[in-house]
């Protein structure tokens with residue numbers, strides 16, 4: 001079997017047989033689908049019942065898109081921030097689509113047994129430029145698995161660095177061990193765009209202060225029990241940046257960085 005060859009080098013019959021094999025793989029896997037639970041243990045290959053996966057939509061009236069490329073999403077299917085650097089949309093993934101997950105150094109996949117709708121945030125480097133194709137943040141299972149490790153450490157006064165879609169901020173505010181939160185986010189436009197949509201989901205008795213600045217510049221002046229840092233464009237971040245942040249967090253008892261499994 002010529003698996004691994006680029007599609008255009010395959011003859012029609014081989015392509016058909018490969019597609020049938022792929023479909024059979026999807027069918028077999030879909031039969032093992034289990035209900036989604038954000039607290040469920042990570043598994044290398046997980047298949048989720050699509051009907052149970054309902055991530056929070058910050059713009060619930062926005063029509064869903066099937067476009068992967070943010071540059072092709074129609075105006076009606078997206079919301080853009082004032083500075084035109086941030087784009088929010090809800091993408092529909094088809095049955096059998098496979099997404100990556102991580103657990104420390106391990107990599108895995110998650111598949112859904114039906115279509116699912118996933119909120120996605122895209123970024124553009126220029127105010128009138130093209131959108132970066134890879135999502136900046138999304139509410140895919142990977143994010144639940146990787147962020148909950150930090151969220152479970154939140155207590156007392158917790159600093160959350162990196163707003164994104166506000167997912168971790170919401171989860172932190174729901175913890176009864178958390179008494180107050182400071183959000184540090186460097187983009188004022190993102191704060192204006194996303195925070196008003198996130199606020200109604202925060203526990204009202206947990207005071208929230210917002211600092212719009214680079215966390216590297218302010219971390220040395222902050223005090224708190226825990227800081228959860230998710231500002232990294234790549235999983236597990238850049239070692240030197242993580243070390244800089246941790247070593248200047250004089251007034252914070254514990255610092256967690258996205259991609260790490262604990263302290």
Ligand SMILES: C[S@@+](CC[C@H](N)C(=O)[O-])C[C@H]1O[C@@H](n2cnc3c(N)ncnc32)[C@H](O)[C@@H]1O
Pocket residue numbers: 136137147161162163164165166167168169184185186187190213214215216230231232
């Ligand atoms: C991946 S997103 C965070 C996602 C977030 N944890 C959530 O649950 O939705 C990264 C965020 O960090 C912010 N950010 C990046 N570098 C930063 C820095 N140096 N200081 C503060 N915020 C930063 C970005 O603007 C973005 O909002």
